[in-house]
Amino acid sequence: MTRKPASPVVSVQNLSVLFADGSNDASSPGGFHALGPVTFSVCPREFVCVLGPSGSGKSTLLRALAGLVPPTSGEITFSGGERPRIGFVFQQANLMPWRSVLENITLPLEIENQPVHIARQHALELVELVGLQGFEHSLPRDLSGGMAQRVALARALVHDPDILLLDEPFGSLDALTRERMWTELSRIWQVRQKTVIMVTHSISEALFLADRVLVLTARPGRVKMDLKVDLPRPREDEMRYTLHFGRLARRLKEAIE
Amino acid sequence: MDLHLTQKIAILPVPRPTRLPSLVPLLVLFLAIAGWELFARFAGLPAFILPSPTQVAERFGRALMSGNLLYHTAITLLQILLGLLSGVLAALMLGYAIAKSRLFEQVVSPFLVASQAIPIVAIAPLLVIWFGPGMFSKVLICALIVFFPVLVNTVVGLRAVPRSLYELMRSLRASRWQMLRLLEIPAALPVFLGGLRIGATLSVIGAVVGELVGADRGLGFLINVGRGQYDTALVFVAVITLIVLALGLYGLVILLENRLLAWQKQ
Numbered sequence: 173m174t175r176k177p178a179s180p181v182v183s184v185q186n187l188s189v190l191f192a193d194g195s196n197d198a199s200s201p202g203g204f205h206a207l208g209p210v211t212f213s214v215c216p217r218e219f220v221c222v223l224g225p226s227g228s229g230k231s232t233l234l235r236a237l238a239g240l241v242p243p244t245s246g247e248i249t250f251s252g253g254e255r256p257r258i259g260f261v262f263q264q265a266n267l268m269p270w271r272s273v274l275e276n277i278t279l280p281l282e283i284e285n286q287p288v289h290i291a292r293q294h295a296l297e298l299v300e301l302v303g304l305q306g307f308e309h310s311l312p313r314d315l316s317g318g319m320a321q322r323v324a325l326a327r328a329l330v331h332d333p334d335i336l337l338l339d340e341p342f343g344s345l346d347a348l349t350r351e352r353m354w355t356e357l358s359r360i361w362q363v364r365q366k367t368v369i370m371v372t373h374s375i376s377e378a379l380f381l382a383d384r385v386l387v388l389t390a391r392p393g394r395v396k397m398d399l400k401v402d403l404p405r406p407r408e409d410e411m412r413y414t415l416h417f418g419r420l421a422r423r424l425k426e427a428i429e
Numbered sequence: 430m431d432l433h434l435t436q437k438i439a440i441l442p443v444p445r446p447t448r449l450p451s452l453v454p455l456l457v458l459f460l461a462i463a464g465w466e467l468f469a470r471f472a473g474l475p476a477f478i479l480p481s482p483t484q485v486a487e488r489f490g491r492a493l494m495s496g497n498l499l500y501h502t503a504i505t506l507l508q509i510l511l512g513l514l515s516g517v518l519a520a521l522m523l524g525y526a527i528a529k530s531r532l533f534e535q536v537v538s539p540f541l542v543a544s545q546a547i548p549i550v551a552i553a554p555l556l557v558i559w560f561g562p563g564m565f566s567k568v569l570i571c572a573l574i575v576f577f578p579v580l581v582n583t584v585v586g587l588r589a590v591p592r593s594l595y596e597l598m599r600s601l602r603a604s605r606w607q608m609l610r611l612l613e614i615p616a617a618l619p620v621f622l623g624g625l626r627i628g629a630t631l632s633v634i635g636a637v638v639g640e641l642v643g644a645d646r647g648l649g650f651l652i653n654v655g656r657g658q659y660d661t662a663l664v665f666v667a668v669i670t671l672i673v674l675a676l677g678l679y680g681l682v683i684l685l686e687n688r689l690l691a692w693q694k695q
C-alpha cells in the first residue's frame with residue numbers, strides 16, 4: 173500500500189524522556205527514565221501502531237510528539253519544520269461535559285478562530301463521517317462509550333490535522349464495539365488520508381489497522397521491532413484466520429514477551 | 430493550613446425547583462403568622478415589644494407610601510450590589526492567581542486563613558471610623574464578608590479542572606486566554622456559583638452591619654430609628670425587607686445556576 177516516499181512527516185531521532193519528579197531510581201540518576209532512546213520515522217498517510225508492555229512509555233511517546241512533554245534528549249522533526257497540527261484521541265473520550273456533541277467537535281476550529289458558521293459546517297460533515305447524525309445536540313453524559321469515542325475521533329479530525337495521534341482509543345470499549353470502531357477508523361483513515369500513530373496493547377488491533385507496527389521494550393521503551401504489515405486492504409474479519417495473519421501475530425507476541 | 434479546609438462550602442447541593450412540596454412551607458408560614466397575630470392580641474404585650482402582623486402591615490403601608498422605605502431599601506441594595514461585585518471581583522482575581530501559582534498560594538494563604546479569625550462584624554466600627562459613615566465603609570464591609578467563600582470556591586473550582594482537558598487544549602495549542610474562556614471558566618463555574626450563593630446571602634449581612642454601626646441612610650439606619658423611637662413595627666418592616674432582599678439575591682443566583690448549568694440538570 174505505502175511506497176517509500178521521499179520525506180517522512182515526522183522523524184524521531186534518539187528521543188529520550190526522563191521525568192524529574194520520579195522516585196529515586198538508582199538505574200537513571202538524571203530522573204525517572206520513561207522512554208528511549210527511540211529512533212523511527214513515519215511516512216505521509218502511513219498508519220503506524222505502537223505496541224509494548226504497560227509502562228514502556230507509549231503514552232509518553234505520543235505526548236512528546238504532541239508537544240505535551242519536552243524531550244529530555246534527542247529530536248523530533250516534522251516535515252514542515254513548524255509544529256504540525258495535531259489531532260489527539262485519548263484513552264477516555266475526554267469531552268467537555270458542558271458542550272453538546274457538535275460544540276465538542278467544533279472546539280479545535282474555535283481555537284483556530286474560524287468563523288462560527290464554517291466551524292459548524294465542518295463539524296456537521298464529521299458528525300456524518302462518524303455516524304452520529306441525530307445526536308448533534310446531545311450532551312456527552314447521554315452518550316455510550318462507543319459514541320463518545322466517535323465524538324473524540326471527529327474532534328481530532330475536524331481541523332484537518334497533519335498527524336492523528338491515538339492513545340489506546342478503544343481500550344475502554346467492549347469487544348464488539350471495539351471491533352466495529354476498527355472498521356470505522358480504517359474507513360475514515362482511507363477517506364481522510366491521514367498520517368496516524370496509534371498506541372495499542374492489542375495485537376489484533378494493530379494487525380487489523382496498521383501498515384507498520386513498532387514494538388517497544390519494557391521501560392524505558394526502545395524500538396525492539398519494526399514490522400511491516402503486508403496484509404491486503406480493506407481488511408476483513410476473515411483475514412484474522414489466515415496463515416499470514418497468524419504468523420505476524422506470533423512474531424509480535426514473541427517480541428512483546 | 431491551606432484553603433482545602435473550607436472545601437465543604439463547595440459541595441452544597443443545588444436545590445431543585447419542585448412543585449407540590451413548595452405549598453407546605455407556605456402553609457407553615459401562614460400558620461406561624463396567624464399564631465403570632467393571636468399571641469400579640471391576647472398576651473397583652475404593648476406594641477413596642479411585640480407588634481401584631483396587622484400593625485406591621487399597617488406600618489409597612491405607611492413607610493411605603495411616604496417613600497421612605499423605598500429610599501432606604503434602594504440605598505442598602507446599592508451598597509449590597511457594589512459590595513458583592515467588588516468582593517467577587519477581588520476573589521476571582523486572587524483566586525485565579527492562587528490556583529495557578531503554588532508559590533503565590535504559599536505566600537498569601539496563611540494570611541488569608543488568619544484573616545478569617547478576624548470577626549468582620551467586630552471591626553465594622555473601626556472601618557466606619559476610618560472610612561466615614563458614608564457608603565464606602567458599607568461597601569467595604571460587605572466586600573470583605575463576601576470575599577472569602579467566593580475565593581475558596583474559585584480556587585477549588587479551578588483546581589478541579591481535569592488535567593486531561595488541559596492536555597487536550599494544549600495539544601490544540603490554545604492560548605492562555607482560550608484556556609480561560611473555553612476550559613477554566615465553564616469547568617469551574619458550578620463550584621464558583623456555589624460560592625456566589627453563599628456570598629450573595631452574606632452580602633446582605635455585610636451591608637446591614639455597616640449601617641447599624643453608623644449611617645444616616647439604609648435599612649440598618651431604619652432599624653436604629655425604629656428602635657430609638659419605640660417604633661418596633663418599623664424595625665419589623667426593615668427586617669422583613671432585608672429578608673426579602675436576601676431571598677431575592679439568593680433566588681437570582683439560583684436562576685443563574687439553572688441557566689448556566691443546564692447541562693448538569695436532568
Ligand SMILES: Nc1ncnc2c1ncn2[C@@H]1O[C@H](COP(=O)(O)OP(=O)(O)O)[C@@H](O)[C@H]1O
Nearest residue numbers: 191194204206225226227228229230231232233
Ligand atoms: N508526568 C509524569 N511524571 C512522572 N512519571 C511519569 C509521568 N508520566 C508517565 N510517567 C511514568 O513513565 C512511565 C511510562 O509511562 P507511560 O508513557 O504512560 O507508559 P505506557 O503508556 O506505555 O503504559 C510509567 O512508569 C509512568 O509511571
Ligand SMILES: [Mg+2]
Nearest residue numbers: 230231232339
Ligand atoms: Mg498509556
